[in-house]
Amino acid sequence: MDNEEANVATSKIGSIFAVRFTQWLPGAFLLGCIIMLFTAVYTVFESYPVPLLKYSSIGNQQPIIHNFSNPRSDVYEMIGDIRLNGSSATILMVSNSENNMTPVTVKPYARKADNCAMQNVREWKITAEANVASPRCSQTITTPAVVFSTAGYSGNHFHDFSDTLLPLYLTSRQFNRSVLFLVTNAQDWWISKHYTILDSLSSYNILDIDSQNEVLCFSRVIIGLKADKDLRADHPSPPHYSMLDFAQFLRNVYSLGRESVKDFHGFRLPRMLIISRQHSRRINNEGDVVDMARGVGFDVIAEEMGHNIDSVAHLVNSVDVMVGVHGAGLTNQIFLPKDAVVIQIMPIGLDVLPHFYDFPPKDLKLRYIGYSVSLNESSLFGKYPMDSEVFTNPRAIQEYEEFKSIYLDNQDLNIDVSKFRETILKAKELLEP
Template sequence: MVMKTIPKSYTVAAVASFIVLVTYLALFSSVSDLQLIPSLSSSQGTSLQQTWESRTIRIDQAPQEMTSSTITCDRSHTDYDLCSINGTCSLDQRTGTLALMDPISSTSAPIVEKIRPYPRKTDNWVMPRIKELTLTSGTLVYTRSCDITHDSPAIVFSAGGYTGSIYHDFIDGFIPLFITANSIYPDHDFIIVVVNPKEWWMPRYMDVLGAFTKHKTILLENENASSITHCFTSAFVGLISHGPMLIDPIRLPNSKSLVDFHNLLDKAYNTNLSTLESQKPRLILVSRYGNVGRVILNEKHIKEMLEDVGFEVIIFRPSKTTSLKEAYKLIKSSHGMVGVHGAALTHLLFLRPGSVLVQIVPLGLGWVAKTCFEYPAKGMELEYTEYRVNVGESSLVEKYSKDDLVLKDPIAYRGVDWNATKMNVYLKEQDVRLDVNRFREHMNKAYEKAKTFMDIDG
């Protein structure tokens, strides 16, 4: 295992990013905010900083590089646990048990490890809802004969938790899977084993899974589990995460980046842009609607203004039934995307590198907008800009006096206790009515960048 020490200068940013992750789950989850967001006291902040200052980046070697058949686990990471079985192993789907079939010594005490393979191990609300797997090197009583023998290793992870929001589907699932595959099996094909899959999950993401591996995905369901026992050459359980929608090339043996992840999506959806030529820069306007908060109240006027600037504007209103293949085709054919901070901006992963992304940042959300989408946009090599909503453009002016901290000083209002009530003020209660002239000035600059990109890349 290769160890790299994080320079101390990065610890403050690391602590901030971690706190954002812990406190911000409610943004993209349908679960009650009160269940998701712990209060962060100053003492918690201190302990977190100490944890990050002593933390190391670990690049895990593939299990088959070890010289003996055994089970090992690494529980030193803040966000995830990892276990590996180096040697032929069987999977009993009914009990969720992975058993090493050729342990070093049948006379030695059996190894038994438990793991919930989901990269949010400090989340006390969601982790009990993730199926716990058992890894053992016990005697034959734990080992069933193989019904299907595979000549490849397995990567095992959970698609439970906050799955259902496209943001979480990618930051807790496919991006960590990409990191793990390129860390552990960079030159090998592997079999994907998915724990806790929802009924809709496999049909929705079949194309993406097919881009990772040629093998059929094995679903380990909670109910009606198959009695078939699968055997693998080895297994890696858990997913490695580099942060929200981030891939750090330095930490991967093949230096893959978020652009390479985009290329994998391109392979999955096999999009041909030759028939999608446009005479104007095509801009995707991500539309929020209903009582979800952060809705552009004057969206019609904004669309007209954007068309007057020179864009071909397409309104994009994604839902859980939106075809990802069609969404990918549409967004990849564009030259830019604009939208209010929210889960739908995860579709930035579908943009071509060099495209323009404009994030409209409502009052009080600048700190989290940076973590969730600015950093990933730059990792995707997009031309990123943001439009900061001022007090007069926020609907909160209709609910709070101008001297209220909610408007006057959101940072002071938020304080160290960033709880559900305070979060809902900015995320759920707030809509925006953009100043058309002010926003036009911002989008004129975005147009020039999008036009340049179109002229070069088509």
């Protein structure tokens, strides 16, 4: 990974909030364990009501626990006398009442229905007990805190934003950087990679909470991150932030110059980015596609999406059209200027997957075009009989590893340039005033 400048903000609450940053990336993304694609639906969630858990008063305070849980994420906000022990993964709300609360367990990662993602996320216990049973505070911290995990599918670009960074924005933006991040399953390389965003949401250094043996006392703690749909922002509880708000936040974070496709200096050709892939779902005739798009009237760049998010963000923000085969690289549409065009090339069989990348453009005020490849454009053509379920009924392949091997890992494309030209012309037409 390219080295990222990380000027660590001065901690206002003591040296325990320092975290060691490294420049190591994970050796590989988690394989074979993304989602059970045919049984879990993450794109159309209806939020649960937001009840208050009953709780007794503490002195002059009225401690409460807000339950913001929904089908995708467990989220509890606690206000009162809160005592947190990182080494035992417990959060205690102190009560003067003898009626203790039934303990609640939480895994603070926003993909709770996905057992594969959640298996390595540390579980925390929330409970309330009488004052006499409460542990003594080692430190009392007045800053609100948010507890979240960097386990799950961290390291995958889509999941980094959909499961952690966007939910973290929705949860913590209300505090205007006066919030402390308590990270469980902390991974230094992940924190270093996304430090620019984390630093823009909190003015304090990050605490690896799992390593803390002390009892830290707070008056307000949120455990878990608010999230409802993949790469979308429509959580029903206030404050309400939209995907446009998130996009503007990212433009400020990375000092991106273009808010709209109309924002460029001087006359130039419309600019197109084709996301190159080298390991799976490659466009084998990418050069032919580039030449065709240039002939239509685009200034074309074909480039892989690197690990340096600052560089990627500036590149994507500079273009008017982004073209990519279904995959995590399309997550970078969040950096596009408004009214830009997203073209998603959908290989054979992948139309049965959740619609990760075609719903966000509407929220981001982008234009979306889907291109479904024909059988003769796929490298699967000729590998299987024409009446095989691989072609006739991809949903019948229930075992995820088999599905992944066929459609995701071992399918490349030879785009029909004449056919695809119609899609490129449509994109150009959408950019016209």
